[in-house]
Amino acid sequence: MKKEIYYFSGTGNSLVVARNIAEKIDAKLTPISSVIDKENIEIDADVIGIIFPFYYLNSTGMPLIISRFIKKLTNISKKYIFAVCTYGGSPYLVIKNLSKIIESSGGKLAAGFGVHMPQCAFKKPFENKKKILDKTEKKVDIICEYITSQKKGRYETDNIFVRLIVVLIRPIAIKEGLKSFKKLAKLPDSSNLSFEELILLSDNSYYTDEKCNGCGICSKICPVNNIKIINNKPVWQNHCENCLACFNWCPKEAIHGGIAPNEYKYHHPDVKLSDMLRQN
């Protein structure tokens, strides 16, 4: 039985989960960014895994590239499809949202899991990264056991306590999200662009300081080729996924702006720059 895992990752959390699952279930590992430019994506495997980070509590909960990827899939009606979302605080309803997109593409999500990982976008108070990372392997084992026996029906979400908190803070996240992304996109409050359109333009807020030496790593690491090096400096191209890869992997820490605070840099400790560069 052929198995293939497609992943997207900016700071390595989802890559580690994808890598570990692929190794345990003997699946081929493919970065979504390497196939996304195709018109249609036909997958010659019986089992398909989709692994990605949770983005935007105020929206669908998934990077824009994930829905683009699913909409391009063809002939998926007979496949066993599973998904894993890595998240820093809550996976909310992302698995349910994902299942709807898969259904509209003619497939069915057999199972969806959430894996709690360190928060990559801001310093979370009281977060114990080591403790969180120590639990990854156990969770990966549970997922692999479920997939290997081809079980169906598990759609993971928050426990009831977290769910209640999320329900309370989500309206604020929706209002503030729109406001802050207009700011990142450098558009006035009166702009009518949707949140999804603003995400693509959020790279308008990125800039570099004098430490930038024009090495081009940011351009090579960007999973959606959104950075051109012009006159030895990165120039963002306004189709940003907001994955924070350029910001976190710049060896000179020369990139500023974006959604993450300047002083907070993160990538998964088991992931090297060379692993990330393979995404393209």
Ligand SMILES: Cc1cc2nc3c(=O)[nH]c(=O)nc-3n(C[C@H](O)[C@H](O)[C@H](O)COP(=O)(O)O)c2cc1C
């Ligand atoms: C743009 C962006 C938005 C995020 N939004 C959320 C969020 O709303 N809730 C959450 O739990 N984590 C959020 N996170 C954190 C990531 O989901 C988490 O750290 C994930 O494991 C990162 O995966 P990666 O290292 O594979 O990119 C966000 C991260 C980014 C970059």
Ligand code: SF4
């Ligand atoms: S990775 Fe950093 S130092 Fe290299 S070109 Fe990009 S911004 Fe400049």
Ligand code: SF4
């Ligand atoms: S420009 Fe930076 S944040 Fe945007 S998609 Fe590329 S690497 Fe990610």
